[in-house]
Amino acid sequence: xxxxxxHHVRREQRGAWFALLVFAAVRxxxxxxxxxxxxxxxxxxxxxxxxxxxALVLAYAVISWxxxxxxxxxxxxxxxxxxxxxxxxxxxxxxxxxxWTAMHPGFLAGLHGPSPVAPFFNTVVSPAGTIGVAxxxxxxxxxxxxxxxxxxxxxxxxxxxxxxxxxxxxxxxxILFEGGVLLLGGVGLALLRRVQGRSAA
Numbered sequence: 001x002x003x004x005x006x007h008h009v010r011r012e013q014r015g016a017w018f019a020l021l022v023f024a025a026v027r028x029x030x031x032x033x034x035x036x037x038x039x040x041x042x043x044x045x046x047x048x049x050x051x052x053x054x055a056l057v058l059a060y061a062v063i064s065w066x067x068x069x070x071x072x073x074x075x076x077x078x079x080x081x082x083x084x085x086x087x088x089x090x091x092x093x094x095x096x097x098x099x100w101t102a103m104h105p106g107f108l109a110g111l112h113g114p115s116p117v118a119p120f121f122n123t124v125v126s127p128a129g130t131i132g133v134a135x136x137x138x139x140x141x142x143x144x145x146x147x148x149x150x151x152x153x154x155x156x157x158x159x160x161x162x163x164x165x166x167x168x169x170x171x172x173x174x175i176l177f178e179g180g181v182l183l184l185g186g187v188g189l190a191l192l193r194r195v196q197g198r199s200a201a
Contacts, residue, residue, distance in 0.1 A: 014142045014144060014189075014193065015063075015066060015067055015070060015080070016135075016138055016139070016142055016144060016147045016186075016189055017185075017186045017187075017188075017189035017190040017193060018063065018066050018186070018190075019063045019135070019138065019186075020135075020147075020150065020182045020183070020185045020186030020189065021182075021183065021186035021187075021190075022059045022062055022063055023059060023131050023135075023182050024179050024180075024182035024183035024186060026055045026056065026059050026131075027128060027131075027175060027178055027179035027182060028175060028179045028183075029055065030051060030052075030055075030128075030171065030175060031170045031171050031172070031175050032170070033051040034169070034170060034171040034175075035169050035170045035171075049095075049098055049099065052091075052094070052095070052098075052127035052128075053091050053092075053094075053095040053127075056087070056091045056127065056130070056131075057088065057091055060084050060087045060088055060091075063080075063084065064080070064084050067080045079141050079142075080138070080141065082137065082141065083134060083137050083138045083141055086133075086134050086137050087130070087134040090130040090133060090134060091127075091130065094125060094126070094127055094130050095127075097125055098125075098127070123155065123158045123159050126158075128158065128178060129155070129158060131154070131182075132151055132154050132155040132158065135147065135150075135151040135154070136148070136151055139151055144189075146188070146189060146192060147185075147189065150181065150182075150185035150188070150189070153181050153185070154178060154181045154182060154185070157177045157178055157181055158178060161174050161177075161178075
């Protein structure tokens with residue numbers, strides 16, 4: 001009985017489907033920013049650079065609102081605080097890193113060149129990569145194997161982006177693949193939660 005109650009509470013606390021949908025929207029919305037927000041001079045901070053910190057902070061604020069609102073409605077505590085804190089910290093760190101490297105192109109140049117660790121490093125330190133890193137923690141917090149699989153798929157797509165065709169000025173097809181994984185993952189988790197809720201009723 002106690003085990004079933006714990007399982008029910010954990011299921012009700014899960015809301016990663018909403019986070020995935022929010023991040024999918026953020027990823028797709030980056031397309032026009034990539035197309036029209038690039039700087040004209042080397043060493044400048046392009047307008048596109050400011051999209052990610054603003055968009056990600058707003059995304060985490062919306063996700064926080066969703067979890068807190070649902071927690072109040074269900075009368076259950078939420079464990080998503082560490083995830084949101086990590087997300088905001090990553091946004092700050094990556095923003096500083098991107099700004100610094102834009103102003104100092106030679107900074108850590110060896111890690112941006114052809115090396116075994118370059119694809120991993122470039123993925124992790126990218127703004128879109130921080131979404132996956134934070135989702136790994138959320139998968140651990142919610143003890144969700146499906147979310148872990150979706151997150152690994154998202155990071156795998158990012159790591160394999162070098163084998164994709166040359167990107168268009170809009171960032172396609174990379175944005176479509178990465179945003180598509182998040183979108184389909186969010187829809188899939190939402191449907192899974194509904195099915196589990198009906199079976200438990």
